Amino acid sequence: MxxxxxxxxxxxxxxxxxxxxxxxxxxxxxxxxxxxxxxxxxxxxxxxxxxxxxxxxxxxxxxxxxxxxxxxxxxxxxxxxxxxxxxxxxxxxxxxxxxxIPAHADPVLIAAAMNPAMSSWVTLRRRVEAQPGFKVLILGATGNSGQMAVQIAKLLGASKVMAAGRDEERLRSLTRLGADVTVSLAGDPEAAAQRVGEAASDADIVLDYLWGEPAGLAMIPLLTIRTDRSRLLTWIQIGSVAGADAVIPSAALRSANFQIIGSGQGSVTPAGYLAEFPALIEAIAGGKLNxxxxxxxxxxxxxxxxxxxxxxxxxxxxxxx
CATH class of the missing domain: 3.90.180.10 (Medium-chain alcohol dehydrogenases, catalytic domain)
Known part of the structure; x- marks a missing residue:
């Protein structure tokens, strides 16, 4: 072969x-x-x-x-x-x-979408109890998985999707995919982190595909601008495009109701992933995800x-x- x-x-x-x-x-x-x-x-x-x-x-x-x-x-x-x-x-x-896969499904479309869609789909259905109308911030929304996460968050009931990324062209396109708010991460990292905090202080969930410096810098603005710091914010580490390590400010863990978890191979069992495949395949095959x-x-x-x-x-x- x-x-x-x-x-x-x-x-x-x-x-x-x-x-x-x-x-x-x-x-x-x-x-x-x-x-x-x-x-x-x-x-x-x-x-x-x-x-x-x-x-x-x-x-x-x-x-x-x-x-x-x-x-x-x-x-x-x-x-x-x-x-x-x-x-x-x-x-x-x-x-x-x-x-x-169903007979009407396009193999090329399924092969293109399943992997980048899987991370946010499984995360929102297996790693966190997303309440109806939840609000989500997607860090790294201009990557392939991030773009799918915007669509999937809306599909799974998010009332507000806030998308942050560096690629200006992709960022502009995210409103057509369901983003309610977009935030540019271009330029000075600390200024970008402040913009994230101001735009997404009401988030319930963060889907983080970046980690590294952008994650560490965004935590304090995101938490301190919240009007109700007692409301839980769950930060879910999925990817590490911006760096394998992040400096987590100790104040972030003390100043608000804040938890950090991860989602990926190991934190979700193979059986857990497999159980989600049919519904995700049907969503892709049915044209609900681009x-x-x-x-x-x-x-x-x-x-x-x-x-x-x-x-x-x-x-x-x-x-x-």
Whole structure:
């Protein structure tokens, strides 16, 4: 079979022939891969920087996709915890980490949207008790996952969505996706943090895709401007685009009803993720979430890897024919 193969973490994947994997367990099956998304998480997997990396090489990247089982059924699957990912003509999946997709669903759309949508969907349904009409601040709303989070928060009942990010073009587009308030993080970091505090002091939940300096700086303004500091603010750490570490002011934990939790692999069980897949797939397939995928042949991975798609597009690799 053909696959995108990483043989060194210092360089991107190459399109080459690779031995077709063979299922070995009772719950395993060989699937024909129809679509696999190039997510930010995949890039971290391919350069060995993600916290789940095992440093095993050679590596076929790709953490999820849509595949066809031997009986013809189409499924969305999360790749197994091996070096055999979804960027290949075929891959071995664990059937327990897959769900059927409806006949009307577009495999490319599902592959584009599931991973960036999953973080906020699972967080708001599994990591926090979001009350009807909740108000949410999304830090890093101009990233792929952040853009999906804006839409998902509205879909799940948010009465107010406040979106903060650096990319001015994407920030402007977020009002069409459901953002009620947008806040620019460009320029001086402390001034940006103050703007966040002034715009989102009534938030109940923060979905944080940035962490690092933006998170640490925003906490005090966000909490001290609140009219009712006794009302709980739950800060949920999801991504770390701005840095793996953040300086958390001690006053933030004392001056208001404030809690910090995380959401990701480990804090939510695999069974918890799997239980959310059907409803999320139906929302995507039903046109309730906008993903704007662009399909590319897997054979083009070397040029696509070094030339990211436009700001509003999500790359999905598909078979050559």
């Amino acid at each position: 053909y696959a995108a193969v990483v043989r060194s973490f210092d360089s991107g994947p190459k399109y080459e022939l690779f031995d077709t994997p063979v299922p070995s367990g009772a719950h395993e099956a060989l699937v024909e891969v129809l679509a696999a998304g190039l997510h930010l998480r995949v890039r971290a997997q391919a350069d060995g920087s993600h916290y789940t990396s095992t440093d095993e090489l050679p590596l076929i990247p790709g953490i999820d996709g849509v595949g066809r089982l031997p009986d013809g059924q189409l499924v969305y699957f999360v790749a197994t915890d091996t070096a055999l990912g979804s960027f290949a003509d075929k891959t071995v999946i664990d059937l327990r980490r897959s769900v059927p 993903a704007n995928p662009i399909a590319c042949p897997l054979s083009k991975i070397e040029e696509v890897w070094n030339t990211p798609a436009g700001s509003q597009q999500r790359v999905v690799f598909v078979p050559e024919n």
